[in-house]
Amino acid sequence: MTPEEDAAITAAARLDPDNPPLHDDEPFDVDGELKTIIWLDADVVTRLKAGGAGWQVRANRILREALGV
Numbered sequence: 136m137t138p139e140e141d142a143a144i145t146a147a148a149r150l151d152p153d154n155p156p157l158h159d160d161e162p163f164d165v166d167g168e169l170k171t172i173i174w175l176d177a178d179v180v181t182r183l184k185a186g187g188a189g190w191q192v193r194a195n196r197i198l199r200e201a202l203g204v
Contacts, residue, residue, distance in 0.1 A: 148154050175194075183190040 149156065180190075183194050186193060
């Protein structure tokens with residue numbers, strides 16, 4: 136890959152709102168959130184996504200309420 140190609144890919148990635156930059160000092164912490172992988176039943180995800188955009192925020196809110204945090 137040429138430096139020009141690398142620069143073009145990097146520039147495109149920075150414009151992607153679903154691809155926030157990672158920082159060496161805090162690679163997994165963005166605004167107090169931790170990116171993680173969790174396995175959920177398909178019907179649970181389907182139900183969450185049925186509410187439209189923001190399903191992950193809703194899932195987080197539901198978990199917080201269930202856990203009392």
